[in-house]
Amino acid sequence: MSDPAAEPLKLIALDAEDLAVVSAHLQDAVVRKGDIAWLPAxxxxxxxxxxxxxxGAERGQKRRRLAALHFERVTSARSVKIEPGAKDAVFSLLAVTFAEAQSPAGEVTLHFSDGAAIRLGVECIEAQMKDLGPIWEAAATPAHPDPG
Known part of the structure; x- marks a missing residue:
């Protein structure tokens, strides 16, 4: 029987609702600072x-896979609690959100652990997430402390 979770995922986000779906699939993704690029031109x-x-976790499988996320029509990018150097610094992505300013423009925020964030000024939401390559076994399932 084929494992549907093993199939590469490809998502496009054109509004806040789409972006919430992308965010759910990227929750607890790990990213190296050296794997982040802002191309203003x-x-x-x-x-x-x-x-x-x-x-896969819903079926007891602990797996990760390489994925790419990119945003188009980005007018600005700034970071919070992310050092300019340290290309090997690792961050855990918690969520991707959108705050509308003057429709359809606004700010996309990538929220990372320990209060780090990247804020993107965008003309509109235009994002794509795509899996790249095979799945591999992960050491553990990410866990979050109970806020209450």
Missing amino acids: EQRFALALRRFDWE
Whole structure:
């Protein structure tokens, strides 16, 4: 029987609802600072992540896979609690959100662990997430402390 979670995932986000779906699939993805690129001349922001396979986790499988996420029509990018150097620094992505400013423009925020964030000024939401390559076994399932 084929494992549907093993199939590469490819998602496009054109509004906040789509972006929430992308965010859910990228929750707990691990990213190296050296795998993040802001290309202002192309109005593009891109990153490579090692995402946790939450669909497989529902069946008791602990797996990760390499994925790419990029945003088009990006007018600005700024970071919070991310040092300029340290290309090997590793961050855990918690969520991707959108706050509308003057429709359809707004700010996409990539929320990382320990309060780190990247804020992208965008003309509109235009993002794509795509799995790259095979799945591999992960050491553990990501866990979050109970806030209450």
